[in-house]
Amino acid sequence: MEKVSLKGYIRVPQHQLAATEAELERHIALTRAEAGCLSFAVTASPRDPLCFDVAETFVSTEAFALHQQRAQSSAWGALTRDFQRHYEVSGLDPVAASNAQYMLQALKLADAAGAAGEVPVGAVLVRDDEVIGQGFNQPIAGCDPTAHAEIVALRQGAQDQRNYRLPGSVLYVTIEPCLMCVGALVHARVGRVVFGAREPKAGALLSHSWIDQHPTNHRFEVTGGVLSDLCASRMSEFFAAKRR
Numbered sequence: 001m002e003k004v005s006l007k008g009y010i011r012v013p014q015h016q017l018a019a020t021e022a023e024l025e026r027h028i029a030l031t032r033a034e035a036g037c038l039s040f041a042v043t044a045s046p047r048d049p050l051c052f053d054v055a056e057t058f059v060s061t062e063a064f065a066l067h068q069q070r071a072q073s074s075a076w077g078a079l080t081r082d083f084q085r086h087y088e089v090s091g092l093d094p095v096a097a098s099n100a101q102y103m104l105q106a107l108k109l110a111d112a113a114g115a116a117g118e119v120p121v122g123a124v125l126v127r128d129d130e131v132i133g134q135g136f137n138q139p140i141a142g143c144d145p146t147a148h149a150e151i152v153a154l155r156q157g158a159q160d161q162r163n164y165r166l167p168g169s170v171l172y173v174t175i176e177p178c179l180m181c182v183g184a185l186v187h188a189r190v191g192r193v194v195f196g197a198r199e200p201k202a203g204a205l206l207s208h209s210w211i212d213q214h215p216t217n218h219r220f221e222v223t224g225g226v227l228s229d230l231c232a233s234r235m236s237e238f239f240a241a242k243r244r
């Protein structure tokens, strides 16, 4: 895994300078506390009293994507959203970056499932860089044993495209799909499946490779382990809360 580095500056409007300085220390402390942060510095620029030089390094594209998401939704992100900035990023893996971006969307859907008392699994279906279907696990609410996140997203995507086949689409799901969902993904002719955490019992892609053991008329690429810690912790926290 390649490290990701960012270098550049942010320019603060005069009337926001005091507010920025007040928030800066907390932003630095929170960022340095992130698991994937190797270094992070924001310092007053010697060239311009309204500029701050930024230099940061993260262990991987995934860690960098997680940092960006946290920072954007923080008080610092809200304050500095419209500030002028110039950054140069090196080491970014574009596929890993889009995997992480869509997995973060799928995690939001997993949270919606968890909040409704359903097992927290979320899925996003993407074609040509556009989200065409989204779903979260909802078999209890729908009295529907097939209402897994993947199936809900596939149904929405197929309606969106007015086509029961979805070649070239990519399904992002927080947990390794089960046998039923793998079957549906084959029927839909998706091009690639990206999942977060493995499901050792019911996972039918890598944990138990159904496709390898059975002849199918379609195969898709599989990428597992994207933001897997976050995806797995959603599940373990959900079941721990149920036991309490």
Ligand SMILES: [Zn+2]
Pocket (backbone or CB within 6 Å): 148, 150, 177, 178, 179, 180, 181, 182
């Ligand atoms: Zn399933």
